[in-house]
Amino acid sequence: MEFTRQVRSEVSKVTWPTRRETMITTIMVFIMVALASIFFFVADQIMSWGVQLLLSVSL
Structure with missing residues (x-):
């Protein structure tokens, strides 16, 4: 019970x-992945x- 209260x-x-903020961060992640x-x-x-x-x- 004490643990649950602390959590x-x-x-x-x-x-x-x-x-x-979540949408902006998600879009930035997609842009960085594409780059x-x-x-x-x-x-x-x-x-x-x-x-080659x-x-x-x-040869």
């Missing part, structure tokens, strides 16, 4: 984000091109 006390101290995926795609393509170039020169 309720701590949960009441939490500052929960508003709906607007990271584009970056890694481009980096992968450049590395692939470089490896090295392999074609050595």
Whole structure:
């Protein structure tokens, strides 16, 4: 019972984000994921091109 009271006390101290803050944060996460995926795609393509170039020169 004491544990339950302590948990309720701590949960009441939490500052929960508003709906607007949650939406903005979610949108920002999606934008960052899209930018990271584009970056890694481009980096992968450049590395692939470089490896193919090295392999074609050595043959």
